[in-house]
Amino acid sequence: MVFPFGTYPVGSTPLVVGRSVTEAGELAERLDEYARWSGNDYGNVSRVHAIAWSDNDGTWIRHVSRTNATCVNNTPLPLDEPHRLHPGDVLAFAARLRAHVEVSAEDY
Numbered sequence: 001m002v003f004p005f006g007t008y009p010v011g012s013t014p015l016v017v018g019r020s021v022t023e024a025g026e027l028a029e030r031l032d033e034y035a036r037w038s039g040n041d042y043g044n045v046s047r048v049h050a051i052a053w054s055d056n057d058g059t060w061i062r063h064v065s066r067t068n069a070t071c072v073n074n075t076p077l078p079l080d081e082p083h084r085l086h087p088g089d090v091l092a093f094a095a096r097l098r099a100h101v102e103v104s105a106e107d108y
Contacts, residue, residue: 003099005034010052010059020047044068044094059085068094
């Protein structure tokens with residue numbers, strides 16, 4: 001997943017998208033730094049907003065926030081239902097945080 005502040009691989013270990021450093025780790029730290037640097041407010045991104053992972057069947061995302069949407073290509077995801085991701089998909093977490101899906105060289 002490519003965010004404005006960096007690329008985060010999605011593998012068998014789930015990638016948590018959110019503002020909680022405890023849950024999302026480095027991604028949350030970088031989001032906070034980027035928010036300060038860019039002047040954007042990402043307060044509407046939940047502490048744990050979505051979870052992405054890969055398995056033998058593909059790359060998936062699950063929306064887990066009860067307050068603000070996770071969208072794939074402008075379509076809101078239902079709560080707690082896995083959605084398969086594809087290269088080129090555009091992700092939106094709440095109102096402002098965007099990312100897109102890329103395929104790495106290792107995937108070929």
